[in-house]
Amino acid sequence: MANTTETGKHVHYADVLLPLPVAGTFTYKVPDQLKFNIAIGKRVIVQFGSKKVYTALVLALHDQAPGQSRLKDILDVVDDRAIVNNRQIQFWEWIASYYMAYPGTVMNTALPSALKLQSESRIMLHPESSLENSILDEKEQVLLEALHNRKSLSIQEASELFKDKNAIPLIKYLIDRSLITVDEEIKDRYRPKIESFVRLTREYQDESKLQEAFDQLDKRAFKQLQILLSYINLTRNSSSAGEEVRRSTLVKSVQASYQQLNQLIRKGILEVHEKVINRLDAPEAVADPDQIILNTIQQSAWKEIKGHFDQKQTVLLHGITSSGKTEIYIKFIEQTLKSGKQVLYLLPEIALTTQIINRLRKYFGDKVGIYHSKYNEHEQVEVWNRVLDTRRKDHYPVVIGARSALFLPFSKLGLVIVDEEHDTSFKQHDPAPRYNARDCAVYLGGLHKSNILLGSATPAFESYHNSQHGKFKLVTLKGRYGDIQTPETHLIDQKKDPRIRQGKSHFSKSLLDAIDQTLKENYQVMLFQNRRGFSLRLECNECHHVPMCINCDISLTYHKQFEQMRCHYCGFHTRIPKQCPECGSHEVFMKGFGTEKLEEELSLLFPENRIRRMDLDSTRSKFSYQKIINEFQERQIDILIGTQMITKGLDFDHVNLVGIMNADSMINFPDFRSYERSFQLMTQVSGRAGRKHKRGHVFIQTYDPFHQVVQYVLNQDYEGFYKSQMQDRLQFKYPPYFRLIQLQLKHRDYQVLNKGAREFADDLRQHLDKTVLGPEYPLVSKIKNWYIKQILVKTDKDSSLAGVKKTILHRIQEFHHHPE
């Protein structure tokens, strides 16, 4: 981008990024009439291919004629100001190259959907076009007439009006003559929210004048009278006479119609005006961060971190659960804001934010923006714009968000926090780019020369490894805030418990006793049930047939709530069979157990207590998660049963008992990280117990109480566990010592896939002097009728990753061009 300029005054060419999985950028000509408007970071409309029109993003403007002779023109410029800045573009390019994705694909992930560059643009008549004065040929007439009748057409539909099926030159010509325009829809899918308000006109704000109005409105205008009275009533407490009331509120208050209100407006008594409404209203700060007094442990951690920041070092804060990491974050956020810079606070899942948002808003109020996928597209754009424009009064200098918040248009990040940095949901698995938000955050922070702080009670081994080898600086917080002891952990051997052994219950006697005791003492209980592999399925007692999904290679899960069996991958569902479809036996039983089953059993055992379940099924709607958390916090729930969701960083005051239902299922999950994950999960969920008042208790139910993972959890020995795991990782060539690149091949035809995968793996082996494993079926080998195979490439850390990736990409291209 050596010779490029930010704006287009003197340039002839623009390199644009298309929202498509294609390599590189494409060069277009900038027509004279767009030169003053075009700029880097703005969206433009271009034709790509013979018929399609896309919105693309300008990455460079320059004057060097490319080799190609016949370049197409940019058709239009969408934005008034750049919506993406240079750093973001650099960031996208890095993600694309590191995770082997196309930059256009990264852009699609990065932009909120309302800004998204739609592939199918629509055209419409230009609102200010005057057709009367135009001389039109036949084709033009046909098109304009169609637009007149149908309001808007896609380029595709427009093309179908003509024999040669290519309307683009014509469309371009008409756009140039301002007869048609690209649909507003694409120019601005985002619209500010506008509402109408009603108030007394200036004239009738006068008391006596108002009295006159009442007198005039005789009995026949009874509804109008009611409206007016209601208006007076609604504004009674305000000081000014011209106070406004939401129009809809006023009309609804007396069940009037808008026509009836309009009559008052016509009489000049009331008036209406429109206002842009802030969708994201936030409360003001109510406390000052200076009021937080760090204890001595926190204080010295804070100093250490500060020292590393001054040296521009990335810090890993290893603080046990409830050590008060958040308080330290708040101090650094405060400092960053004072220096006039922005803060990005990443959390693994928005699930967590309910509490954190409240804690941060207490100190930073409406400076804190929130960004996540459950926001609708308009809300997302609003946050985007408020981060983009640092001069706005409602600018957000602090953003809390899940991984997608990485992509917001920050211009001067001063602090990046990745909380619960070990969490696996920072990794996006599908679709591409398959990025890890923690690693991206470190890169992004580097681009901005910002401070970077990763925090966890159970750091990811990769991060801990980095902190042992100089890449990060390690700071530890060993004590819980308030000197409360970490909980006492009890291991329950399920083999020895008669109730469990005989299949009568999921709960051991000791756990049930502990629950009973805790409830009697008026404390709360949390029960953790690992989701993976232990959902409820049906199984025939005679032939052991398990009903499977018809599209995917996975057993169907029983859902009591819907009286259905469902596939968790594709959503396929079916009724519960009365008899085995294989052998006809009527002995079809539930096997395994899910959170639902636990809830059912507990409600029989503790009928007096309030029991709630939190998992994906019970939290589908936007606020249900928040609701359950709030209810639990306010102690309207006694026992909370949940999956992974309840492990994450939540801070409750009255939980004194945590039960981990089946440790083995997570430990034995076939993945090289499953020991690490199990340790993290069990430690994290244990950390919810006994945070405020007295020492808590944790019960772990397992068939293998001497398993090393369970033992390390029991002894709270992170370092020991890390060391022993590192030996395994080295020996079996896993990260952090080796890099893994996983390739996935899919085909609907099983045999084609098998043959292709084998040949491709052999080809890779010939061209890479690296370990190439596979092809192998993954755990779920068929999803939505696509068969899947995986190939794993292991490369040591010393060899060039770029070189390996290049070879792989090259082999993939060759493979596409010369399939056997």
Ligand code: ADP
């Ligand atoms: P972590 O994130 O390390 O698990 P938290 O930040 O949630 O720990 O802190 C645990 C509890 O202790 C929270 O309720 C928090 O408000 C409280 N706490 C921690 N540090 C302080 C402090 N310096 N002053 C007052 N309360 C604190």
Ligand code: ZN
């Ligand atoms: Zn059967």
Ligand code: ZN
């Ligand atoms: Zn399925």
